[in-house]
Structures are given as structure tokens and as C-alpha cells.
Amino acid sequence: MEQLRLSPSRINDFNNCPQLYKYRAIDQLPEPPSIDAERGKLIHSVLEDLFEEKIEDRTIVTALNLLPKAWEEHLLSQPELAQLVLDEKEWMDRAGSLLSSYFTLENPQSFDSTFRELHLEQNLSEEIYLHGYVDRVDIAPTGEVRIVDYKTGKSPKPGWEEKALFQLRVYALLYWQNHGVLPRLLKLIYLGDQKIVESSPTEVQLKSTEKILLNIGEEILSAIETKHFPTKKSRLCDWCFFKTICPAHN
Ligand code: SF4
Known part of the structure; x- marks a missing residue:
């Protein structure tokens, strides 16, 4: 079997709805731009x-x-x-x-950014490859690393910040594995409502993120092997381009 390519957006698709993941990642059906x-x-x-x-x-x-x-x-x-x-x-x-x-x-005149659109990748196992593009990585003169992601939408409602931070923990894990440095800060910048969500990742958190990724990877591999991608109806269906062909709605 081909190595599974995982990224935060594909993981999000699978978690939201395995059938949506199939349409996008396996069938690679085209979607109009949003x-x-x-x-x-x-x-x-x-x-x-x-x-x-x-x-x-x-x-x-x-x-x-x-x-x-x-x-x-x-x-x-x-x-x-x-x-x-x-x-x-x-x-x-x-x-x-x-x-x-x-x-x-932010005041972009007060610091220098080290990398923009940084591609990070790593084999999580023989079967699972993980990669992602980080909007911005800032390395302070003291060596501390900050991982930044811009969002043009609004910040998550109280209680949903952890879910939003998962993507940055994936990047932090990749950065740690690639560069041997544990990032000091993860920063989500929400331009839609001018809010910032920040978190300082710990080794324990990133190791747990790796376990979660391996589990999701195994689930996807098993779905591919059994050709079983269940539908998962939610409010997201109203924005899903594939609703007209989705078995859950037809
Ligand atoms: S319409 Fe809903 S259930 Fe169907 S693929 Fe899209 S998200 Fe999944």
C-alpha cells in the first residue's frame, strides 16, 4: 500500500466526515473556489x-x-x-x-520573521507521512521559536480553543522533529474579530499530538483498506460542495 499523506487539513476533513475525506483525498474530486x-x-x-x-x-x-x-x-x-x-x-x-x-x-516593525510558508515534513511511521505549511516562524535572537498562523475568520468560541490549536501543535511537533527545538509559543491570529489565541506547547502535549496523529492515520488506513468511509452529518453539510452526491442526503 502507498504511504498515507497526512496534513492538518486532511486530518480535519476525516474528523469532520470520513466521506468528505474520501471525496477530497481519495477520489480527488474538483471543488469550485470558495x-x-x-x-x-x-x-x-x-x-x-x-x-x-x-x-x-x-x-x-x-x-x-x-x-x-x-x-x-x-x-x-x-x-x-x-x-x-x-x-x-x-x-x-x-x-x-x-x-x-x-x-x-501585531507590529511587524518590532521583530523579524525567519520563515514564511515553511514546509515541514516527517515520516510518522513507515506507512504514514505528515506534512504542513506554516504561515510564519519567528526565531528570536535568544533562539526561542514562535509559530504563527493567520486566520481571516473569527476566533473560536470559549471552550473551542484547544481544537483550534491542534493544527499548530502538529506544526510544532514537525518543527521539533525537524530542528530539535521545542517551539516556545504557538500563536493564532484571527483577523475576523481581531483576537489572538496563544499557547506554549510542552513535550508531553506534542508527544500526545503524535499519538493522536498515529491513531488517526491508522483509522484512515483501515478505512482505505475496507473501503468504508461513513458519512457524518453535521452543520458543515450546508457548506459541503458534495452534498448533492452524498449518500447521507440522497
Ligand atoms: S454532505 Fe455532510 S455527510 Fe455528506 S460528505 Fe459532506 S460533510 Fe459529509
Whole structure:
């Protein structure tokens, strides 16, 4: 059997609904772009470019100036986005407001970022490969490592922060395994409601994250072997592109 490729988003799919995982990861069915996901990609690319600027130039004015060019590049690589964005002014205004939110949460002139879109990977076992792209990794002059992820949506409701932090614990585990340094801080930046969720990972937490990943990997491998991907109905079904072909709804 081929090695299983795991990433935080695929794990999320399987946990939300094994059938959804099958449509995406096994059948690789195409999905139309979603306006929220595309807005997220646009903001991510502007913030990535912002840290390529000299420290004194990392201002909101620079970020807003980078926005039209980033949007042009997105349109060039995905011309179908023109059909998705019907009101371009509203789209750019919303993107600009998310960038303004960023500057209320961090001052990019006060630190240097070490890596953007850092790809981390590791074989968890002979059968399971794990990888992910980290939005930003900052290494302080003292050697302390901070792992940062931007979200263009709103922060989780009280009690759901741990679920949100799982993705960053996966990155922290990969970073630890790749570089031998336990990250000091995990930081989720929610631009949608200008909130930050932070956590300091411990060795115990990351070892437990690894066990969880191995268990999920085994579950997926068993689903592949038995060709059994149960449906799991939830509120997510209303946003699921595959609802029209899903056996749970037909
Ligand atoms: S519609 Fe719901 S049950 Fe069906 S695949 Fe999508 S998320 Fe799963």
C-alpha cells in the first residue's frame, strides 16, 4: 500500500466526515473556489510579502499598496476568480479592512520573521507521512521559536480553543522533529474579530499530538483498506460542495 499523506487539513476533513475525506483525498474530486478561502489566500500572500519589505517599511500603507498587485497575480493564476468576485470594490475593501485588523494585533516593525510558508515534513511511521505549511516562524535572537498562523475568520468560541490549536501543535511537533527545538509559543491570529489565541506547547502535549496523529492515520488506513468511509452529518453539510452526491442526503 502507498504511504498515507497526512496534513492538518486532511486530518480535519476525516474528523469532520470520513466521506468528505474520501471525496477530497481519495477520489480527488474538483471543488469550485470558495470566496472565503480565496480571500484568505490573498491576505496570506500580502502578509507574506510584507515581511520581505525592510523593517521600517512594514506599515499598513505598504500592505495596502501590496494588495492590488497580489490580487492581480491571483487573477492571473486563477482567471475563474473574476466570476466569483462580483463586486471588486467591496472585495478589496474587505481585504483592506482585514489587513488593517492585522496591524491592531501585531507590529511587524518590532521583530523579524525567519520563515514564511515553511514546509515541514516527517515520516510518522513507515506507512504514514505528515506534512504542513506554516504561515510564519519567528526565531528570536535568544533562539526561542514562535509559530504563527493567520486566520481571516473569527476566533473560536470559549471552550473551542484547544481544537483550534491542534493544527499548530502538529506544526510544532514537525518543527521539533525537524530542528530539535521545542517551539516556545504557538500563536493564532484571527483577523475576523481581531483576537489572538496563544499557547506554549510542552513535550508531553506534542508527544500526545503524535499519538493522536498515529491513531488517526491508522483509522484512515483501515478505512482505505475496507473501503468504508461513513458519512457524518453535521452543520458543515450546508457548506459541503458534495452534498448533492452524498449518500447521507440522497
Ligand atoms: S454532505 Fe455532510 S455527510 Fe455528506 S460528505 Fe459532506 S460533510 Fe459529509
